[in-house]
Amino acid sequence: MQTIYPPYTNNLNSLVRTSPHKFTGTGSPARLSVHCISRSDSVQFPNGIGYSRADWQTTCAILSSKVVSLDQPTDKSSEENLNLIPIDAATSRNGSPAFPPQKALSITDLSPAPMHGSKLKVAYQGVTGAYSEAAAGKAYPNCDTLPCDQFEVAFQAVELWIADRAVVPFENSLGGSIHRNYDLILRHRLHIVGEVQLRVHHCLLALPGVRKECITRVISHPQALAQCEHTLTKLGLQATREAVDDTAGAAEYIAVNNLRDTAAIASARAAELYGMQILADGIQDDSSNVTRFVTLAREPIIPRTDRPFKTSIVFAQDKGTSVLFKVLSAFAFRNINLTKIESRPHRNRPIRLVDDANVGTAKHFEYMFYVDFEASMAEVRAQNALAEVQEYTSFLRVLGSYPMDMTPWCSSRDD
Numbered sequence: 001m002q003t004i005y006p007p008y009t010n011n012l013n014s015l016v017r018t019s020p021h022k023f024t025g026t027g028s029p030a031r032l033s034v035h036c037i038s039r040s041d042s043v044q045f046p047n048g049i050g051y052s053r054a055d056w057q058t059t060c061a062i063l064s065s066k067v068v069s070l071d072q073p074t075d076k077s078s079e080e081n082l083n084l085i086p087i088d089a090a091t092s093r094n095g096s097p098a099f100p101p102q103k104a105l106s107i108t109d110l111s112p113a114p115m116h117g118s119k120l121k122v123a124y125q126g127v128t129g130a131y132s133e134a135a136a137g138k139a140y141p142n143c144d145t146l147p148c149d150q151f152e153v154a155f156q157a158v159e160l161w162i163a164d165r166a167v168v169p170f171e172n173s174l175g176g177s178i179h180r181n182y183d184l185i186l187r188h189r190l191h192i193v194g195e196v197q198l199r200v201h202h203c204l205l206a207l208p209g210v211r212k213e214c215i216t217r218v219i220s221h222p223q224a225l226a227q228c229e230h231t232l233t234k235l236g237l238q239a240t241r242e243a244v245d246d247t248a249g250a251a252e253y254i255a256v257n258n259l260r261d262t263a264a265i266a267s268a269r270a271a272e273l274y275g276m277q278i279l280a281d282g283i284q285d286d287s288s289n290v291t292r293f294v295t296l297a298r299e300p301i302i303p304r305t306d307r308p309f310k311t312s313i314v315f316a317q318d319k320g321t322s323v324l325f326k327v328l329s330a331f332a333f334r335n336i337n338l339t340k341i342e343s344r345p346h347r348n349r350p351i352r353l354v355d356d357a358n359v360g361t362a363k364h365f366e367y368m369f370y371v372d373f374e375a376s377m378a379e380v381r382a383q384n385a386l387a388e389v390q391e392y393t394s395f396l397r398v399l400g401s402y403p404m405d406m407t408p409w410c411s412s413r414d415d
């Protein structure tokens with residue numbers, strides 16, 4: 001049984017610490033590609049800073065995980081259970097505080113600040129004008145953004161300290177899940193530290209002067225093509241669809257190559273940036289087209305209970321009957337709302353053979369199940385639910401416990 005917990009439990013043995021690699025290169029390329037990142041040339045092994053930061057965070061996490069259990073009443077005071085310093089120990093003889101009062105830490109304080117002393121650097125997949133860039137701006141206003149040519153590169157940029165965070169799309173209300181990122185998060189030691197929901201407003205873009213009738217090809221990110229499928233048909237375009245890496249990249253490609261027979265699905269901002277005209281505005285099949293992005297960091301944030309939190313986990317079910325039902329019941333019995341379930345092939349063990357001498361051999365596909373639920377890992381009910389889930393699973397990892405995006409939807413058109 002393999003269980004990987006970030007430091008949300010009070011079991012010290014199960015703590016996982018990310019490696020304190022530090023990027024020492026100067027400056028960053030305009031757009032990161034896989035060729036730019038190589039563990040051996042760009043990483044220098046540490047000077048100890050990473051260790052002390054991780055230690056501090058781990059300590060905070062353990063303290064915050066010692067919440068009072070409602071299930072097991074105790075005669076100790078809640079302060080003792082919470083490991084709080086008693087008030088008299090923190091005050092001097094005359095009753096005034098022994099230390100000057102300090103500003104309370106907020107959630108952003110607890111998420112590690114950039115180590116290079118400058119603005120937070122946020123990696124995303126695509127070029128300037130991509131929706132992912134807008135999502136990065138919503139998550140971290142005033143950040144420096146780092147365009148990457150692939151999702152994998154954005155993940156690696158954070159792992160190798162080239163960026164402080166990555167913002168990657170996970171699901172869209174029309175197009176569904178971005179499977180690539182579900183697979184990548186399992187392969188990388190990053191933590192989900194936040195989520196951002198962005199209303200995606202698509203436009204059909206062409207070079208100035210080009211009419212709709214001249215378009216024989218529409219190019220865009222596969223998600224954008226899927227989100228506009230019906231509208232493209234309704235527009236009466238006699239055009240083939242072609243998938244490219246990102247929406248803004250599609251607009252840039254048309255502009256750079258002066259393609260007068262090709263249109264792109266991208267944002268109004270991409271039209272402005274690459275000198276394109278808008279042939280049709282708001283071509284997504286549903287006006288409330290929303291993409292949910294997650295923000296990734298090397299360290300987890302400390303889960304809290306004073307605002308709505310979501311937790312994302314991934315597990316592989318153990319042998320037995322009704323395992324999935326039992327796992328889901330662990331949440332249902334504790335009134336924990338699930339917001340998403342996704343399954344992906346179990347890449348290390350994709351097929352399980354079950355022999356039955358009488359009828360032959362059944363071939364079951366094995367899956368990794370990703371579940372998002374509305375509770376913080378600082379809540380006892382969430383800790384208990386996971387303890388129960390652990391009994392039915394051969395692998396369990398907490399991907400992150402993070403504040404839910406409760407802001408009104410911000411449209412990519414407004415940016």
Ligand SMILES: O=C(O)C(=O)C[C@]1(C(=O)O)C=C[C@@H](O)C=C1
Binds near residue numbers: 129130133178221
């Ligand atoms: O191509 C972009 O602009 C992206 O940011 C990628 C992406 C995605 O992968 O889903 C992001 C938001 C939209 O749903 C369409 C495309």
